[in-house]
Amino acid sequence: MIAFAHIDIGGVSSAACSRCPTRTSTPSREVESILRDIKMNVESWSSGPGPNISFVGAEPFAHPHLPHLISAAAESGCERIRLRTDGGALGLSGNASGALHAGVRHIELQMLAGDAQTHDGLTGRPGLHLAATGGAAEFLRAARESGLDVALSGRVPACRHNTASIIGAVLTLARAGAVTILVDPVDGYELPHEVVSGALRAATVSGAALHGPGISPFPADPWFVLADGAAS
Amino acid sequence: MTARTKQRLVVALVGVSSPGYSSLANAYLSQCVKRDPRLPEIWMSTPEFDTATDPWWIAYQLLDLDVVPDVIGFSVVCWNARIVYEVIRIIKAVHPSIYIVAGGPEVGPLAVKTLAAQPGIDAVVRGEGEFALPELLLSIVRGGDPSSVAGVSARVGDGVESGPKRTLIEDLDSVPSPYPAGVDIPTDGSAFIETYRGCPHSCGYCYEGKGSTRIRSFSWERIAADIERVASVPGMRSFSFIDPVFNLTVDRLTHLSDLLAPWAARGIRLHTVEVDIERVDDAAAQLLVRAGVVSVETGPQSVGSLALIECRRTFNPSRFLAGVAACRRAGISVECDLIVGLPGDTVEDVLDGVRFVLSADPGRMQLSTLHVLPGTDLWHRSEELGLVFDHAAPHELISTPTIDFADLRRLEVLGNATASLYRARLTP
Numbered sequence: 001m002i003a004f005a006h007i008d009i010g011g012v013s014s015a016a017c018s019r020c021p022t023r024t025s026t027p028s029r030e031v032e033s034i035l036r037d038i039k040m041n042v043e044s045w046s047s048g049p050g051p052n053i054s055f056v057g058a059e060p061f062a063h064p065h066l067p068h069l070i071s072a073a074a075e076s077g078c079e080r081i082r083l084r085t086d087g088g089a090l091g092l093s094g095n096a097s098g099a100l101h102a103g104v105r106h107i108e109l110q111m112l113a114g115d116a117q118t119h120d121g122l123t124g125r126p127g128l129h130l131a132a133t134g135g136a137a138e139f140l141r142a143a144r145e146s147g148l149d150v151a152l153s154g155r156v157p158a159c160r161h162n163t164a165s166i167i168g169a170v171l172t173l174a175r176a177g178a179v180t181i182l183v184d185p186v187d188g189y190e191l192p193h194e195v196v197s198g199a200l201r202a203a204t205v206s207g208a209a210l211h212g213p214g215i216s217p218f219p220a221d222p223w224f225v226l227a228d229g230a231a232s
Numbered sequence: 233m234t235a236r237t238k239q240r241l242v243v244a245l246v247g248v249s250s251p252g253y254s255s256l257a258n259a260y261l262s263q264c265v266k267r268d269p270r271l272p273e274i275w276m277s278t279p280e281f282d283t284a285t286d287p288w289w290i291a292y293q294l295l296d297l298d299v300v301p302d303v304i305g306f307s308v309v310c311w312n313a314r315i316v317y318e319v320i321r322i323i324k325a326v327h328p329s330i331y332i333v334a335g336g337p338e339v340g341p342l343a344v345k346t347l348a349a350q351p352g353i354d355a356v357v358r359g360e361g362e363f364a365l366p367e368l369l370l371s372i373v374r375g376g377d378p379s380s381v382a383g384v385s386a387r388v389g390d391g392v393e394s395g396p397k398r399t400l401i402e403d404l405d406s407v408p409s410p411y412p413a414g415v416d417i418p419t420d421g422s423a424f425i426e427t428y429r430g431c432p433h434s435c436g437y438c439y440e441g442k443g444s445t446r447i448r449s450f451s452w453e454r455i456a457a458d459i460e461r462v463a464s465v466p467g468m469r470s471f472s473f474i475d476p477v478f479n480l481t482v483d484r485l486t487h488l489s490d491l492l493a494p495w496a497a498r499g500i501r502l503h504t505v506e507v508d509i510e511r512v513d514d515a516a517a518q519l520l521v522r523a524g525v526v527s528v529e530t531g532p533q534s535v536g537s538l539a540l541i542e543c544r545r546t547f548n549p550s551r552f553l554a555g556v557a558a559c560r561r562a563g564i565s566v567e568c569d570l571i572v573g574l575p576g577d578t579v580e581d582v583l584d585g586v587r588f589v590l591s592a593d594p595g596r597m598q599l600s601t602l603h604v605l606p607g608t609d610l611w612h613r614s615e616e617l618g619l620v621f622d623h624a625a626p627h628e629l630i631s632t633p634t635i636d637f638a639d640l641r642r643l644e645v646l647g648n649a650t651a652s653l654y655r656a657r658l659t660p
Contacts, residue, residue, distance in 0.1 A: 080653075209650075
């Protein structure tokens with residue numbers, strides 16, 4: 001796949017499971033610190049086509065300096081800029097087209113469950129599921145209108161609280177247009193085999209490539225172990 | 233069609249193409265028919281449809297023409313065959329007397345089988361149709377036997393008979409230009425120019441060379457005239473060439489660059505010309521730029537050694553990478569193609585191909601599953617090679633001895649995903 005260096009902007013994702021004890025808030029990082037990380041990753045890039053960076057951590061659209069960070073990444077020579085987002089802000093007041101024209105070509109949408117009740121319940125954010133799928137649609141629409149090539153990816157943080165909902169989350173992301181979906185066990189959580197195989201099947205028939213630690217549709221291949229974050 | 237001498241023949245040559253394309257074949261055929269002095273008055277139309285159109289609506293539009301055609305011809309390729317056959321079925325149900333002719337790479341190599349399988353088709357033109365079709369029409373007009381025409385197979389009573397093999401057209405300049413004065417030429421990139429026929433390669437999955445590596449070229453005067461005719465259309469922004477190898481030789485590329493440079497200077501761009509990338513160096517890349525080329529398309533199709541042998545392809549990784557780099561330095565985007573499921577390739581070979589293309593960083597990549605096309609070497613050897621494929625068009629691969637059905641589907645998904653991720657970038 002295409003590797004991305006993860007640039008942590010600090011804080012906790014708003015799409016994380018609220019029942020997991022690891023969800024603790026950390027302050028947003030200073031802009032200068034983030035800019036230094038961007039520069040370092042761009043200059044030391046050696047992970048194939050790129051450099052590519054992904055802003056992770058707290059919801060990026062909540063960061064007051066997001067436009068500056070995106071511009072800095074673009075000006076530093078990034079080929080691909082991605083935002084890991086809960087999707088809620090994507091559908092609001094020009095955010096999607098704004099991000100697009102600033103240089104964002106990749107969105108990684110986070111989803112805990114395929115149904116709104118479970119997703120909103122686990123995140124503690126009523127209405128987030130609907131906003132997320134709407135935001136993804138808005139991003140893709142804005143890209144089509146602008147004639148720009150973009151890619152929607154998905155991330156399903158997996159823990160014991162959403163195990164039963166992972167396949168649903170994968171299907172929702174695939175139907176939203178995600179071309180790749182990362183199933184990402186939190187804190188070393190071990191996914192049941194039947195959930196992994198079910199998620200693989202659901203993703204494949206929906207046209208999305210599923211990946212994650214230890215997950216590959218093919219016999220063990222180190223290339224698939226090189227999931228996101230390998231370059232950071 | 234009853235045996236009678238017709239004073240007027242109403243002919244429709246129908247193109248059903250992928251969005252963004254139009255039928256060059258029908259453009260040639262219509263000019264050849266119109267200019268044949270032996271034929272009576274011809275009322276000719278060349279309706280174009282795209283493959284997204286419901287075949288019932290295509291049939292409706294053909295049957296709703298001001299004058300119902302006597303003859304309807306279809307250019308059939310693997311991508312449009314299912315739609316075309318459905319259109320033919322409906323037309324024949326409504327007007328059994330309309331004479332249906334089919335031609336093109338999907339039906340030409342399988343003329344007799346096509347006629348057996350498609351009762352709505354009355355005749356198939358095998359191979360080049362520019363002179364075969366007018367002779368077939370002449371036979372119809374005179375009440376003769378279409379099956380006696382060289383290069384044609386046709387229904388005779390309850391059976392099918394075939395005329396002798398027609399030799400390839402030696403003097404391509406004798407074929408009227410598809411772009412004479414008065415013909416509308418699209419300005420949006422879907423106009424194509426042909427400068428030669430044949431292919432120097434004999435790749436097992438491809439029908440381009442039709443079993444021969446012999447090249448037949450139009451004259452430079454003709455090529456120059458066609459370029460001028462297309463490029464001078466008001467509002468022309470982009471067009472392309474259908475030649476399988478644009479950089480056939482250094483001399484040829486130089487000559488084409490000389491002809492195209494004045495138009496490139498006016499902003500006209502050539503997109504997706506096919507090149508042999510291993511023969512592109514900085515000098516060749518500059519010739520391409522001078523010609524207005526903004527994007528090229530190339531292989532490697534596979535990097536697996538067994539597949540390369542089975543498909544009679546060569547591959548030099550370092551020359552390939554050097555060619556891509558030369559294009560990129562010149563600002564030309566390169567689309568690298570990979571075919572999934574070539575005989576001999578394993579899953580790992582396909583993944584190696586993806587890794588190789590990504591390492592070249594060409595700009596775009598495309599993976600597509602093998603389609604075993606009629607008349608190709610792989611078609612003829614499919615049993616020997618263990619290729620299981622859909623015998624109905626578009627002849628998609630089902631499995632090979634080294635990649636099973638499920639893994640083929642997974643590779644398709646992975647390939648599309650990787651291509652999408654790769655393509656989404658700030659610099660094109």
